[in-house]
Amino acid sequence: MPKQSKVGWVVAGLLIALFVGALDVTVVSTAMPNIIADLSGTHLISWVFTIYTLTTCVATPIFGKLTDLFGRKPVFTIGVVLFVGGSILCGFSQSMIALIWFRAVQGIGAGALNPVCFTIVGDLFAGEKRGRMMGVFASVWSVAGLLGPLVGGYFVDQVSWRWIFFINLPLGVLALILVLGFMRETFEKQKKSIDFAGAAVFTVAISALMYALLSGGDKYAWDSAVIIGLFVVSALFLFLFVWVESRVKEPMVPLSIFRNRVMNVSNLSGFLAFSITAGVTIYAPIWIQTVLGHNATNSGLTVMPMSLAWPLASNLAGRLMYKVGMKATVVWGAALVAGGAVWLSALELGSPYWFWVCILSILGFGMGFISNPTTVMVQSSVGWEMRGVATAANSLLRSLGQTVGVAVFGTIFNHFVGTAGAKEQMTSGMHAIFVLMLAIAAVHLLTVAFLPPHRKVMAQQVS
Structure with missing residues (x-):
């Protein structure tokens, strides 16, 4: 169990660690053209991203269980060391094959960082404070999404693409110093069954x-x-x-958590909602470029309203969920996402650019009201000894939702574009995707309606 820690320093260390992992997702995309020019292997480019996603998803629940078995600090240390070590190896890569293998190591480290950071936050804070802090930590992903292209572009243009990986070393060391130096954790010494x-x-x-x-x-x-x-x-x-x-x-994933209604609904919510955001992030820029004729820079900035609205709503939800009710907060978020999906499915060839700004703002705001309260509910519905695996399971379902969404939406899009490459076919493909997103949003709204009332949720809370 955690003892009294110097919370401010620990939180700073966790934010840095989470930021490093989140930043890596966007900076690699920015630097990819230069990496290809240096290492060749264009046909392997997708594997640079695929292997990272695969190893992260596999590692997440495993590290979540290890967090509950051996404590938060050892797993946090392993995660940072693997991620930073993989980053350094990526920076020294002399071939695309080597880069792919080292990205796999990075992904394993990332599989520890995300769940253990949120688990430690759940340990350090309870009740309304936990909700507010989850909102702060959710903001890290949006900040990283906004800064990633700038940081990646700077290193590529001014130094070398290799420094997008080397920069993780000082940040990772700083995160380790802060968390290991200021977090106090006692752990009962007993034989563990892995x-x-x-x-x-x-x-x-x-x-x-x-x-x-x-x-x-x-x-x-x-x-x-x-x-x-x-x-x-x-x-x-x-x-x-x-x-x-x-x-x-001592099961890696105790089956008892699947008898928890809050867990089941929250995990299904994460799967459905994150599949929508993954699709929007991919196809919004394509629509802006192909239909509205904007350049790549403008299309890239299209998702910014969602990146800004999401953390704003997460912080607001952290303050409101204990006042208006957790279920009401999540249902309101799901209703906003459904409303955004309705508007999305109604887009036409002549729809103006500002429609996208409004739609993505609504979707981002809705996701902030969904993701933060469901994370808090998942962590609060189990004790300390299962918080790591519960957090990891929720994180895994969200990642699977994104992956499944991208696969399904891509299949639909390729079906339309495969018949002809004209703008009309691409538009028809994206419109079919948007209609499917609306159907998913409707199912999601129905799903969160099955959350227990706020009174029952609070009665099940474990500090």
Whole structure:
């Protein structure tokens, strides 16, 4: 259990660690043309991002359980060391193959950083303070999204693309010094039982699923033997994983958390809502360029309203959820997302640019009212000994939602564009995607309606 810590310094260290991981996602995209020019291997470019996503998703729940077994500080240390070590190796890469392998190491480290940072915040704060701090930490992703292209562009233009990775070393060391130096944590010394079988089976299941989703419709056709085989393998190993978890002494993912209504609804909410935002982030710039004729810079700035509205709403939700009710806050957010999706599905060829500004602001505001309260509810519905795995499970479902959304939306888009490359076909493809987003938003609104009333949520809260 955590003892009294110098909270301000610990929070600063956690923010730095989370910022480093969030920043990496955007700076690599900015530097990619220069990396290709230096290392070649254009045909491998997608793997630089795919391998990072895959290893992050696999590692997240494993580290979440290790956080509960061995404490927050050891896992935080492992995460930072792996991420920073992988970053340094990426900076020294002499081939695209090497860069891909080192990105895999980075992804494993990132799989520890995100859940353990939010878990420590859940430990340090309770009640309304926890809600407010979650809003602050949610802002890190938006700040990183805004600064990423600027930071990446600066290093690429003024120094070298390699420094987008090397800069993680001093920041990671600073984060370690602050958290390890000022966070006080006592842990009961007893023999721990590690679920190696569950971790191994889960790794195969999620790896097969993620590879199928990331490769389907691109490297392989969705109806190819490879993709179908991967889905079958994933399903079989997920079934085996449930069987293993029901029998081991200390399961990696205790099945009891799936009997928790708050957990189930919050995780499904994360899966559905984050699939929408992933699609909007990809297809909004495409619409701005192909339909409205704006340049790449303007299309890139299109998602900025969502990046600004999201943390603003997260902070506001952190202050309101204990006053107006957690369920009411999430339902309001889901209603905003559904409203934004209605407007999105009604876009026409002649719709003006400011429509997008309004739509993305509404979506970002709605997501802020969804993501923050659901994170707090998930953490508060379990005790300290399960908070790490609960947070990790929620994070994994959100990542899976993004991946599945991108795969499904990409398949729909490619179907329309594959018939012809004209603007009309691209527009039809995006409109079909927006209609599907509306359907998902409607299902999401119905889903969060099943959250228990605020009174019951508060009664289940564990500090």
